[in-house]
Each structure stands twice: as C-alpha cells, then as structure tokens.
Amino acid sequence: ELKVEQNPLFLSMQEGKNYTIYCNYSTTSDRLYWYRQDPGKSLESLFVLLSNGAVKQEGRLMASLDTKARLSTLHITAAVHDLSATYFCAVDNTGANSKLTFGKGITLSVRP
Amino acid sequence: DTGVSQNPRHKITKRGQNVTFRCDPISEHNRLYWYRQTLGQGPEFLTYFQNEAQLEKSRLLSDRFSAERPKGSFSTLEIQRTEQGDSAMYLCASSSPRTGVYGYTFGSGTRLTVV
Numbered sequence: 285e286l287k288v289e290q291n292p293l294f295l296s297m298q299e300g301k302n303y304t305i306y307c308n309y310s311t312t313s314d315r316l317y318w319y320r321q322d323p324g325k326s327l328e329s330l331f332v333l334l335s336n337g338a339v340k341q342e343g344r345l346m347a348s349l350d351t352k353a354r355l356s357t358l359h360i361t362a363a364v365h366d367l368s369a370t371y372f373c374a375v376d377n378t379g380a381n382s383k384l385t386f387g388k389g390i391t392l393s394v395r396p
Numbered sequence: 397d398t399g400v401s402q403n404p405r406h407k408i409t410k411r412g413q414n415v416t417f418r419c420d421p422i423s424e425h426n427r428l429y430w431y432r433q434t435l436g437q438g439p440e441f442l443t444y445f446q447n448e449a450q451l452e453k454s455r456l457l458s459d460r461f462s463a464e465r466p467k468g469s470f471s472t473l474e475i476q477r478t479e480q481g482d483s484a485m486y487l488c489a490s491s492s493p494r495t496g497v498y499g500y501t502f503g504s505g506t507r508l509t510v511v
Contacts, residue, residue: 329499384489
C-alpha cells in the first residue's frame with residue numbers, strides 16, 4: 285500500500301527567512317503533486333513533478349523530486365504572510381488505475 | 397472551461413437521512429474521482445470512474461455509499477442513513493491522462509455536517 289509522509293506537520297515561519305519541507309513516499313512512483321489548501325477551501329494545484337530530478341519554481345516556492353530516494357522537497361524563499369496555508373503532497377501510483385494518495389499535510393504559519 | 401463544479405457547497409442533515417452530492421467535471425476529462433477529507437487530515441480516496449465505468453472503490457466506501465456516473469459526464473455520490481462520522485468535506489476531482497497532461501483538478505467540495 286502506498287504511503288505518503290510529510291514533515292513537519294506544522295511549521296511556524298518567520299517573515300523573510302527560508303525554509304524547506306519534505307515529502308516521503310513508500311513505493312515507486314514517477315509523479316508527485318503539491319497542492320495548497322486555505323482553511324475551508326479546496327485544493328489548489330501548485331506543482332506537478334513528472335520525473336527524477338524535476339525541479340519547478342513559482343514565485344517563492346521551488347519543488348524538486350528525487351524518485352530514487354522517494355523524496356520531494358518544497359523550498360520556501362523569504363517567507364511572506366500570503367504563504368500561510370496547508371500544503372499537501374500527493375503521489376500518483378503509476379499504472380492504469382492511477383489515483384492520488386495524499387500525505388497529512390503541513391500547515392505553514394508565517395509570523396512577522 | 398469552468399473547472400470542476402460541486403453542488404451543494406454545504407449540506408446539514410440529520411442523522412439517518414440520505415444525502416446526494418453532484419459533481420460536474422471538466423468536460424473533456426474522462427476520469428472522475430471522489431475523495432473525503434476530515435479536519436486535519438489529507439484527502440482520502442473513495443472511488444473513481446473512467447467514463448461511466450466505476451473502476452475502483454476504497455475500503456472506506458461502506459455499503460451506505462454509492463456513486464454513479466451514468467453517462468460519463470456528471471457524477472453523484474449518495475450516502476444513505478447518514479452517521480455523524482460521515483461529517484467531512486467531500487471533494488471531486490477530474491483528470492484526463494489520455495491527453496498526456498498529468499494533473500488532477502479539484503472542485504470546491506461539499507461540506508457535510510451530520511447532526
């Protein structure tokens with residue numbers, strides 16, 4: 285059974301500083317997704333990482349994927365309040381019947 | 397393309413009542429998924445359709461839950477004899493792997509409260 289773990293589960297960030305959060309998964313997969321969720325809202329797609337070594341950047345967020353280590357990182361540069369949200373990673377089990385398996389999410393809170 | 401649409405946005409029901417939710421996926425997407433999310437947790441897979449065929453159901457989907465996608469377009473999720481433990485956000489997503497574009501688009505969700 286595919287398992288996805290995220291750590292830490294909660295991170296208090298100081299404005300202007302850099303941080304990295306992690307996502308580990310248990311079985312082989314080539315596709316990893318990062319989503320953002322604001323309280324009471326649905327999931328907003330941030331990144332789709334499709335291959336080993338993939339790196340994508342959008343604004344202050346940069347995501348990377350190491351399929352050999354079964355690890356994805358989300359790096360936050362110079363945190364700002366607008367980044368406060370819960371971030372989920374999800375893995376697509378490869379094969380015909382693919383579906384997403386999510387981690388528990390990491391709640392980021394940016395303080396002045 | 398108006399995205400994935402879910403109705404209703406909120407539903408409050410009494411324990412023991414039946415409820416039905418609707419999901420309209422992105423029109424060209426052939427796959428449709430239902431997930432459930434409880435407070436403080438990640439979304440959990442319930443079931444998915446490829447066109448009108450229901451291809452997989454999670455163990456989470458008890459016999460009180462039924463989902464349909466009769467014409468391969470919109471889908472409904474019905475919960476019979478609701479219990480307080482059914483209170484959650486029900487999310488629908490669609491995708492279209494046949495286009496070679498990977499990604500799942502989620503709807504705004506239906507928040508169910510069973511009182």
